[in-house]
Amino acid sequence: MPSFNQADQADQLHSLATGLEALHARVRDISYTPGTDARRQISPLLLTTHDLTATALARLRALDNSPYTTITDATRELMVSVAVSVACAGGDLAHVLLANPAESTPRAGNPRTTPPGPLSTPRPSPR
Numbered sequence: 001m002p003s004f005n006q007a008d009q010a011d012q013l014h015s016l017a018t019g020l021e022a023l024h025a026r027v028r029d030i031s032y033t034p035g036t037d038a039r040r041q042i043s044p045l046l047l048t049t050h051d052l053t054a055t056a057l058a059r060l061r062a063l064d065n066s067p068y069t070t071i072t073d074a075t076r077e078l079m080v081s082v083a084v085s086v087a088c089a090g091g092d093l094a095h096v097l098l099a100n101p102a103e104s105t106p107r108a109g110n111p112r113t114t115p116p117g118p119l120s121t122p123r124p125s126p127r
Contacts, residue, residue, distance in 0.1 A: 009062060016055050020086065023048050027089070038100035042093050049090030056083040 023045065032041040060079040063071045 009059070009066075012055075012062075013059055016052065016059060016082075019048075019052050019055070020082070023052060023086075023089070027093070032100075034100050036102045039097060039102055042097050042100075046090055046093045046097065049086050049093060053083050053086045053090065056086060 026048075027045055030041055030045070032038045056079060060076065060083065063079070064076070
């Protein structure tokens, strides 16, 4: 079993809190134009939410597995709510990405400039 250092755990929780505060500030202050700019601005924030969710769960697991501390139900609930909140923020950012698709640009060498027609031509009905 890896050694458990309470000072290291406290530092890691403090680092998590700092990361969450920084993410909150970045999301609050974001501005973008719809389309590709939205994707460029929001994608890094979405990746950060995944990292912070994983970090929160890792900290919870470390506290749960520690032989030196007894984690109270309130503390466990708080850590789980942090992970859920960050994951929900990531979901909200993903919805913003969905609402802001990148602009379509024709690719070089692609002769198709109009959407494809129907998959099959309807047959005339027998009389």
